[in-house]
Amino acid sequence: MSDLKLCQGTSCHTYNTKDRLKGTKENKTFQTRRRSSFYYGQGNFCSLNCQNDWFYDFGNKAIDHFGRLTEPKKLTEENAWIKTYDWRGGVDSSHRFYTLNKITQEQRPLTEDQYNDSSYTLNER
Numbered sequence: 365m366s367d368l369k370l371c372q373g374t375s376c377h378t379y380n381t382k383d384r385l386k387g388t389k390e391n392k393t394f395q396t397r398r399r400s401s402f403y404y405g406q407g408n409f410c411s412l413n414c415q416n417d418w419f420y421d422f423g424n425k426a427i428d429h430f431g432r433l434t435e436p437k438k439l440t441e442e443n444a445w446i447k448t449y450d451w452r453g454g455v456d457s458s459h460r461f462y463t464l465n466k467i468t469q470e471q472r473p474l475t476e477d478q479y480n481d482s483s484y485t486l487n488e489r
C-alpha cells in the first residue's frame with residue numbers, strides 16, 4: 365500500500381467512477397485515485413483531465429514561481445542544430461545521420477554514436 369501514489373489532480377475525487385468509490389455501505393466516499401504509477405504529467409496524474417485540473421488551479425502560480433517569459437525566446441543560428449537522419453531500409457539499412465541547422469539549413473555528417481550520444485551537440489551552451 366505504501367508504494368502507491370495519489371493522483372495530484374485537484375478534482376480527481378469528484379469524478380464519479382466506480383474505481384474511485386471506496387468504503388462500505390454507509391461510509392462510501394469518492395476518493396482520489398491511488399496507483400503504483402500514472403501515465404500523465406511525469407507520473408503525477410491519473411488522466412489528462414486531472415493534469416488539466418491541476419494546471420487550471422495552479423498553473424499561473426507555477427509559471428510565476430519558475431519564471432514567466434516576458435520576451436519571446438529566439439532560436440539563433442548558434443543554437444539551431446538538430447540531429448536527424450535519412451532512413452535507408454532494405455539490405456543496406458545504414459541510415460545517413462547528420463546535424464541540420466534549422467536556420468541556415470546547413471548539414472554536417474554525424475556518426476551513429478554521435479547521433480545516439482545525448483550530450484553531443486553543435487549548439488552553443
Ligand SMILES: [Zn+2]
Nearest residue numbers: 371376410414
Ligand atoms: Zn486523477
